[in-house]
Amino acid sequence: MVQLNADFGKSQRARLTCIQCHRRKIKGFADACTREDSSACQSPSVAAVIEDSELLPDSVHMLRRRVAELESELQHQVLKYRELIASRGGGPRGVVDVDTATPLQDDESDAATVLEFLAWGRNKKVDITDAPEYQSGPIQHCSNQGRPEPATYLVEASTRAQLDFLESLMPSPRHVELLVCYHHESLLWYHNSYSSEIFSDEFRTFKDKCTSMNLFEGLNFQWLALLFAIMAGSMTCAPSLTLEEWGFQDLEQPTLSLRWYEAAISCLNLSNYVEAHTIYSVQAIATLTISAHVIGKSNSQSVLLVAAGKIAQSLGLHRLGTDPPDMVIGDRRKREAGRRLFAQLCTQDWFQIPFSESYILDASFSHKIRPLNCNDEDMIDQPTSVPTQASYCNFRYEIAALMPQLLDASSKCNTLYTKYEQVLKFDDQMRKLATASIPTFLAKDAPIETQWPAYASWGRRSLTICAAHKVIMIHRKFISISFRNSAFAFTRQTCLAAAKTILKESLATNDSRGPVIWIEQAFSIAAAIIFGLDSAHRNPRETKYQEHRQLIVDTIGYLQGFRHSKIASRGAQILASLQRELEKVSIDDSRKRQHDENSEGVRAEKRSRLLDMESFVSGASRDFGVSPPATTSVEETNVAEERQIESFLDFLEPYSGFDGNYLWNN
CATH class of the missing domain: 1.10.287 (Helix Hairpins)
Known part of the structure; x- marks a missing residue:
């Protein structure tokens, strides 16, 4: 081994031919070149040889x-x-x-x-505590690994144009610092995709560098992508009063949120992130989720999250074991940031299971990856009853871990009865987790202590909405059949109760200084859909029919208050269309009631067919420029109706929260 190290620098002989002859594989000396234009022959200079020998790839070391x-x-x-x-x-x-x-x-x-x-x-x-690419922070790490071929003039010109555009998007240093501080204090508790202490140290280096040279010269573009992701999240989620205090105009919010999201993606592409793997690219993608759905980038974000999961595994984030007791606090903080980040990716992946019927990250990670309940400042593990920066995400991670277990258990069943048994089993586990196992500060009825951080009350509200939505997701496959088969009436009752909980929290008066989290809009759409489908299967003369119709109207008004949110705008349009269809059904039913004296059960069956879900989905699909789900024309009536309702849910998922790819914005 010593001999290998000693002789490595001598392993490459200097070439005797000129560069052009060497490429043509002509042996000899440059003086004996056979080309007519011998002046064009260039021998490698001593400086070039020395430079090549100094640029040894990091992989060799x-x-x-x-x-x-x-x-x-x-x-x-x-x-x-x-x-x-x-x-x-x-x-x-x-x-x-x-x-x-x-x-x-x-x-x-x-x-x-x-x-x-x-x-x-x-x-x-990979050891994230001492890998050189993780020590560089905002400074570009000198490495040949993942470096593309020498750029042509057109590529260099294109890159320069992108850098000029990115520079034009960067606000003043004061605004950048305000956006970063707001994200640390008001948003990081929700996704925990990076360490506030580590990023703060790196941000100070970035500020010093920007004042001494060109803005992007020598910068680590993957770190810069994380910075843009943080700014995009703050701009998207900050309330209007806060933005006004910062000096941003109302019309700037949607524009800058979108442009900073796209800037983060541009920085990732400039860094060749799919080849040069670092933790910064994974942190940037995970952080972008909090803004992606509001600005209409749900599809792009779902693809990026898959890439982030693979990069995280290549970095070994899923293999971070227990820290030795004598580990210094700086290394412990880096490893804990890796655990939190991978737990966040698992949460994202597992919450999309009800929609895709599959998952990418192994379910066994839920037993291997256990982030501490600690703050970044001291890294002291606290009891679960003490609120920390990691508390909310840790508890949500436990909820997410139920989803792959439910899928695996249901996939082994061969009848609706046995599948429904598994749904009831995990429904019970979800209820126990959300009641007996919930930390005190997240429990809705527990008093709020004055010494708790502000995000304790925000997390309580968010968790109430999210837990109720996950109950609906557990029952999702049986929602449609529960409207016509009394054997599954528990699903109908459970989903209606969960939908009421979601709307009660969403429509209630919120802290004007608190962040605007996108799930409140998305999951309120999901809740209103439940009420719409239930109304379609009720007698218009019933009291609950009128109550549920009014809840849909209230939800539409609530969503219209988010003027710059794509998910709220689309959800309001879809619910308004559903409301009009229900109104038509009510009018037609009133007319037919005068001539129909059949039993209530027969009338209910006819009413369920009055709302043509397939036509409604096709029309909504055309309005939004997407392809409607295909259905067969030879199915039995009840099966066809069930398929139509599920197609409606599938179509709405990217915007209503029914799609697991968009359930959590961590």
Whole structure:
């Protein structure tokens, strides 16, 4: 190994030919060049050779260090193995009990994979506490790994144009600092995608750098993407009073939210993030979720989250074990930030299960990744009853972990009865989790202590809405059938109760200084949809029919108050269309009632067919410029109706919260 290190710099001979002849594979000296224009022949200069020798890829240094570590640890394990054999002298020579022998650690048994990954340009053994790309912060890390081929003039011109545009989007240093501080104090509790302490230190470096040279010269564009994501989240979620105090006009909010979101994506692309993996790109994507749905970027965000999950796994965030007790607080903070980030990605992935019937991140991570209940400042693990920056996300992570378990259990069942048993089982687990296991400061009826941070009350409101929505998601597959089959009446009652809880919290007076979180808009749409579908299966003369129709009207008015939110605008339009269809059904039913003296059950069945869900979905699809879900024309009436209702839910999901890809904006 020592010899390898010593001779590595001599492994490449200097070329004797000129550059052009070398490319044409003509051997000899530059003086003997056969080209007519010998003046065009260029031999590599000494400076160029020295420069090439100094630009050794970081992967080579990493390979040297890793091989040395593996050899050292392997020798240590061999000695321990021999000592174990010697201590078992009473048994047959050379025979060792495999169960009692000390196995080689993963580092040694995985050495072949580590080296193979390095050959691919990837590193399987990433340590986020000392990796150089994580130490650089906003400063660009000098590395050849993931670097594209030398840029042409057109590519350089395009890059320069992008940088000029990004520079024009950057507000004043004062505004940047206000946006960052607001995100740390009012939004980070909701997603925990990065460490406020670490980013604050890096942000100070960024401010010093911006005052001394060109804005983006030598910057780490993946870190810059995280900064734009933070600013986009603050601009999207800050209430109008706060924006006015900062000096932003009302019309600037939707424009800057969208442009800063797109700027973050541009920075990721400029950094070649799909090839050069760092934690900053994952943090940026996870942070963007809080603004993506309001500005109409739900589809883009769902794709980015999948990429972030794969990058996080390549960085080893899913393998962060228990920290040693003597670890310094700085390293512990970095590792804890990695755990929180990966838990956030798992939450995003698992909450989309009711829609996609699949998940990407292994469900076993819920038992392996356990972030601490601590604040970034002191990193002291607190009891669950003490509110910290991590408390809300940690509890939501436990709720999310139920979703893959429900999917796996239901997929093994072969009848509606056994599938519904699993739904009832996890409904019970969800209720217990939201009552008996909920931290005190998040419980709705518990008094709020004066020493608690402001986000304790915001988290209580948000969790009430989200927990109720997750109950609906657990029952989602049985919502349509519950309207016509009394065997599943519990689902109908449960979803109506959950929808009322959502609207009660959403429509209630909120803290004017608190952040505007997008789920309040999205999940209120989902709740109103439940009431609309229930009304379509009720007698218009019933009291509940009128109550539910009024709740839909109230929801439309609530959504219209969010003038700059795409999800609220689309939801209000869809609910207004649904309200008009229900009005038509009510008028037609009133006319027919005079000639129809059949039983109430027969009338209910006819009323359920008066609202043509398939036509309604097709019309709404055309209005929004998307393809409506296809349905067959030979299905039985009841099955067709069920499919139409599910198609309606599927169509509305990107905007109403029925789609798990858009359930959480962490």
